[in-house]
Amino acid sequence: MVRWTVWWVLAWCLAGNSLHAAPLTVKAETPSVYTVQKGDTLWDISEHFLDDPWRWPQLWQANDYIQNPHLIYPGDQLHLIWRDGRPQLHLKRSVKLSPRVRVERTPILTLPAEQLIPYVEDHRLLTAADVSRLPRVMGDSQGQQFISPGTAVWVDEPLSPQRQWGIYRPDASFTRTLVNGEAVEVIALKAIAKVSVVGQADERSQIAITTLLQEVRQNDVLLPSPAPVRESALRFVPSEPPRGLHAQVLGGLANQQQYLATAMVVVLDRGHLDGARAGQVFQLHRPAVPIRDEAGNYRYGAVKQHTSATELAGPVIGDVMVIRPYEHFSLAVVTRATAPFEPGLAALPPQLPPASPEQS
Template identity: 30%
Template sequence: MKKMIFAVLALTAASVFSWADSSPFKSDSPDEYVVEKGDTLWDISETFLDSPWLWPEIWHANPEIENPHLIFPGDVVRLVYIDGQPRLTVDRTVRLTPGGDAKLEPTVRVLPIEEAIPAVSLDKIASYLSRSRIVMPDEVEGVPYIVGGSEKRLITGKGDTAYARGTVPDGIGNFDVFRQGETFVDEQTDEVLGIHALGIGGVSIDKIDGEIIRVHVTRSDEELRAGDILLPNVERSVDSIFYPSAPDFPIEAEVLAVEGGVTQIGKMDIMIINQGDRDGVQVGNVFEAFVRGETIEDRVTGDTLKLMDERAGLVMVFRTFEKLSFAIVMEATRPMAVGDLLRNP
């Protein structure tokens, strides 16, 4: 009997040590954290977890609160045990008096979803959520384009009159104005992956005379220039609430471009990668970034050697298109560059 008890205790201890070795939680993880305005889901995940992309695996939605999958300033994220396993959940509190809190009962207070904390600071990605997009060649073929401003000005801003040339589809009076950027092509297959279109403003149609279109500039994030194209103003639902997660299956991507055309990429920089919806990439997917190993010559033997790829940090996808995606650098242990590789964490 003593041997049996000892065996059970030994097995229990072994399982505890095994869990401790594989636990996603940091050794100094707090028991709870009060969410503050300005926090991001990545920040909170890093507070508790060694690997922030494991958030979906350890999150337990509290069924007693409104929108249990969202986190708001003032919420308390707690480390709890459910069926013997550590999980994170949220308690929603409401401030009654200075220094006094009360637990929020279901449906007592409904918070606007817009107030939920985002995965990453929206200041960093806002223009890429609302202004930039990836378009295909057929989407921009034959569309109207700016030819100049009034009084022969080549650039115009908000409130100005400008002129465009082209054919306006029936029933459309408002357009977004885009500046065509780089066209991305698969080097192996020559397939066009997309064109980076930077949104710079908006116009409304004033008058059409043949192929000449007079427009009023209603929005100007940058000055409009000759050659900028007009695309119909279409409301697109772009979700800013998402969660860090690992891809569902192995994916390898390559960095094609970086915001501003800089040569080296650091933390919070925006990049365009060569994988998208068709490849299974999802918003929130986290990848490890690797600097490609150099190719060198062995001076002893004359052989050509390929050095190992070196880990450079973490990036998270925040918007996907059919063949490409936008991602942001969340961690940078060394400078990255166009051509570097992304792999599952």
């Protein structure tokens, strides 16, 4: 676990009105003062205080008078107070300085950077049409199936030598049908190597491998190398998605992942054009159980002719948090799963019990 950065003003803006549909509940026997530890994450702290960690912005609303984004650092103290019967947090700085020692502290982040940055940095989701237009590795001068550094590698297009390039391998594909009936296929690309252009001839480019993560193969594709992803890419807070934003887990980033579990990164079939944002938390639901009524006798299974049917809601088995939305799809990390699960589960906004009259 590593340290996390938090944008508090953004957190408050992301908190929807639906967060007030039920009273905010603090875990039983939670200490009134918590000292932030090195290695804490915002998600850890949210779970420390709340039964529903994604409601963190509501707990932090006591600080909505602060104009600039706030940062939490190891050593800071979070004080749990009650105002008008509602729990709220106050931040108390804890900085010890010596005239001869310069103290530098790094703020905590929302999720473990070492766990997620490789997925944010080394993976891409591109449409199948875009992937089909990318330059491809033709092979090397020795005819090897698995290409390693030190050989002359050729690409089927002229590439700019002024740019750094990365080699990616299509690793999995996912399809979604849009409201207008259009089918969109997206392909997950996994970073394989970093290369530089060393020559050109006959509308082809010769490249040299500078960093190798995995052996290069024929038909791997090339993309310009992006700027290194920093921890700032994880500057988001847990929040609730819009109530009408329903998603589905399409699968993991690798084809061989038949079962998914806690800490794995998955692909959701909703993106930023649908309203998905980094930090939004969805609950994972198993499929609903169909029940048919045959003259007063209930049976499991789909409805038959001359029978009525209903469904029993599927149980909640975990949560996923969006870490990088694309246009129509998103990468999300499984923050909790009570058991391994297969792709296809519904990812729905968290369900909260309605507030009772005396609590509303």
